[in-house]
Amino acid sequence: MGLVEKMNQKSARIGIIGLGYVGLPLAIEYVLKGFTVVGIDLDLRKKKMIDNGKNYIDDITPDKWQAAIKSKRFTASTNYDAIPELDIIYICVPTPFTVNKEPDVSFIIDSTKSIAKRLRNDQLIILKSTTFPETTEKVVQPILEETGLQAGKDFYLAFSPERIDPGNKQFTTENTPIVVGGVTPKCTELAAKAIALVVNKVHKVSNPRVAEMEKLLENIFRSVNIALVNEMAKLCDRMGGMDIWEVVEAAATKPFGFMPFFPGPGIGGHCILVDPYYLSWKAREYDFHTKFIELAAETNEDMPYYVLGNIRRALGNVNSSIQKGKVLFLGVAFKKDVDDTRNSPAIKIMELLLQRGVNQLNYNDPYVPKIKVGKNIFQSLPLTEEVLRQHDVVVITADHSDYDAQFIVEHSKSVVDTRNLTKDITKDLYKIVKLGSGKGFYANIFNSNG
Numbered sequence: 001m002g003l004v005e006k007m008n009q010k011s012a013r014i015g016i017i018g019l020g021y022v023g024l025p026l027a028i029e030y031v032l033k034g035f036t037v038v039g040i041d042l043d044l045r046k047k048k049m050i051d052n053g054k055n056y057i058d059d060i061t062p063d064k065w066q067a068a069i070k071s072k073r074f075t076a077s078t079n080y081d082a083i084p085e086l087d088i089i090y091i092c093v094p095t096p097f098t099v100n101k102e103p104d105v106s107f108i109i110d111s112t113k114s115i116a117k118r119l120r121n122d123q124l125i126i127l128k129s130t131t132f133p134e135t136t137e138k139v140v141q142p143i144l145e146e147t148g149l150q151a152g153k154d155f156y157l158a159f160s161p162e163r164i165d166p167g168n169k170q171f172t173t174e175n176t177p178i179v180v181g182g183v184t185p186k187c188t189e190l191a192a193k194a195i196a197l198v199v200n201k202v203h204k205v206s207n208p209r210v211a212e213m214e215k216l217l218e219n220i221f222r223s224v225n226i227a228l229v230n231e232m233a234k235l236c237d238r239m240g241g242m243d244i245w246e247v248v249e250a251a252a253t254k255p256f257g258f259m260p261f262f263p264g265p266g267i268g269g270h271c272i273l274v275d276p277y278y279l280s281w282k283a284r285e286y287d288f289h290t291k292f293i294e295l296a297a298e299t300n301e302d303m304p305y306y307v308l309g310n311i312r313r314a315l316g317n318v319n320s321s322i323q324k325g326k327v328l329f330l331g332v333a334f335k336k337d338v339d340d341t342r343n344s345p346a347i348k349i350m351e352l353l354l355q356r357g358v359n360q361l362n363y364n365d366p367y368v369p370k371i372k373v374g375k376n377i378f379q380s381l382p383l384t385e386e387v388l389r390q391h392d393v394v395v396i397t398a399d400h401s402d403y404d405a406q407f408i409v410e411h412s413k414s415v416v417d418t419r420n421l422t423k424d425i426t427k428d429l430y431k432i433v434k435l436g437s438g439k440g441f442y443a444n445i446f447n448s449n450g
Contacts, residue, residue, distance in 0.1 A: 002122065003087055003123075003124060003190060004193065007087075007197060010033070010034045012035060012087040012088055013086045013088075014027070014037045014038070014086065014088050015037070015038050015086035015088065017080075017092060017093060017111050017115075018040075018092035018093040018107075018129070019039045019043075020041075020057075020092065021059070021166060021270075021340065022092040022129075022164050023128075024056075024060065025057060026128075026173055027068075028060055028064055028074070028173075029174055031068040031073050031074045032068055032071075033198055035073065037073060037074045037075075038082045038085075039074065039076045040082070041077075041078065046076065047076040047077065050075075051076065053069045058166075058338065058339055059164070059166060059172065083114070083119070084120055087122070087123060087124065088123075089115060089126070090126050090127075091115075091125065091127045091140075092128045092129060093110075093111050094270070095107065095108065095129045095270075095274070096270075097277050101281070102277070102281055103282075105131055105135060107129070108127065108131065108135065108140065109139065109143070112144060113143055115144065116143050116144050116146060116147050120149075121154050122156075124155070124156040124190050125140070125144065126157075126158050126191050126194065127158070127159045127208075128159075128160055128161060128162045130161060130215055130271055132281065133212040133216070133282060134208075134212070135159075135208075136183065136209075136212065137207075141183060151183050151184065156182065156186065156187040156190045156191065157187055158183065158188060158190075158191035158208060159211045160178055160195060161178075161179060161214070163176045163177075163178060163218075166269070166335065167336065167337050167340075173198070174198060174199060175199075175200050176199070177200070177201040178195055178199045178201070178202050179202075179203045179214055179215070180192050180195055180205070180211060181205040181207045181210050181211035181212075182207070183207070183208060188206075189204075192204050215275075216278060216279045218271075219271040219272045219276075220275055220276050220279065222272050223267065223272050223296050223300060224292070226262075226264070226267065226272070226296075227296035227297070227300050229261045230299055230300060232244055232263075232436070234436070237435075237436060237438055239438060242438045243436065244263055244435075244436030244437070245262065245263075245423060245434075245437070262420070263435055264303065264418055264419060265304060265307045265349060266301065266307070266349075267303075268340075268341075268343045268344045268346075269334045269342055269343060270342050272300075273301075273343045276293045276294065276296065276297040279293060280294050304345050304349045304352060306435075307395070307397075307416065308349060308353070310416045310433050311327065311353070311393055311416055313433060314392075314415075315327075315414075317414055318393070318413050320392045322353060322356045322359075323357050323358070325359055325393060326390060326391040327358055327360070327362070327391060327393050328362050328381070328387065328394045329346050329350060329361075329363040329364070329394075329395045329397055330383070330395065330396045330397065330398070330400075331346060331399065331403070332347060332350075332363050332365045332397065333368055334398070336398055336401070337401055338367060339368055341371060344397075345397060346363070349395070349397065350363070351373055354376065361373075361378070362387075363381065364380050365398065365400070368380060388408065388412045389412070391412070391413070392414060393412075393413070393414045394408060394413075394414070395415075396416065396418060396421050399419035399421040405423075406425060406427075409431055409432060410427075414433070415432045415433070416433045416434075416435075418435045420434065
């Protein structure tokens, strides 16, 4: 039976390598569509949780998770032994960068080598991990073809970038349009058909390089625009008398030619922080320097240091210093209402404070019970009046819906707000240093209108 027929009859067996924010939701969608899925992840903890019917990705709703587990069509493994039995294999592994901001595609390479050892005719391999252009054809394809099998003839290979937005309730794995490009037209067609089994809309492009580049464009677009508004936030602070959040909201009333982006303590998550460096590294191979893109990335990476300066000023306002101060962070996830701490700017700022000998450091996050900062393990504290009053400065780094701004400001000595959570506060304004408000300590240090 051919691959197309197997897909039509739902007898195709699906393999998902990497059971994280991309891989696990994808696996569940295939299971719910009636396919048998084998998830492969070297993390034994994940396998044990799945074996015990426990979900660790919030974006998978309880009803979907329970339905998938009850179907008995989803199993997890910590090895690649099932590869020969699989028909469609997705690679959804991490692609971080090194300390020198160079791409680390070692997870892709290791996964591909493990597949190659077990590769057989008529298998479809789809790489989803965000990476630099030409990875599919110059890294993955040669490894697979060392077996003597040929892409497009004996097996099929394509790239289809992930489009996961943690915490987004509107756009999910199923209803978010997906791009795909294969190394041959047949590879593209087969990959598009496989993806369309669980995704409502699939957009085909001419080759994997286009798909790889468009993914970088998506995220660099955001990186550049966030950098622009972060820089303007600094300017508003310097000039005073204007609030960048109000400026952006006013500009957003224009019904064409403008898209609102907001400042923050830095870039978090995986893609927006990493992707600019993937592209700039690849561009140098062609004697091309992505100055504009790199400048935006540098601007965003500077924000934790800028927030550190705000914390210093807040401590000074209560007659304290980093070495004597007690600092409480609210929200260590990288964005609102999620438990994802990957590259969280809050953790970066906490690291900077620890390096400078902060007297006491704590955090609260209803989504993150425990975090590691450097070599230190922190537990989330309850958000009570007593806890707030015990700290000299409260730093809002994620504007979770659970947070009551009025309660926080009322019971805090000083607040550094990097997310505009305190926008509606009218009392105790002298306590608040809000990023880009133009009404931080420069304007309010002599004002005690509480």
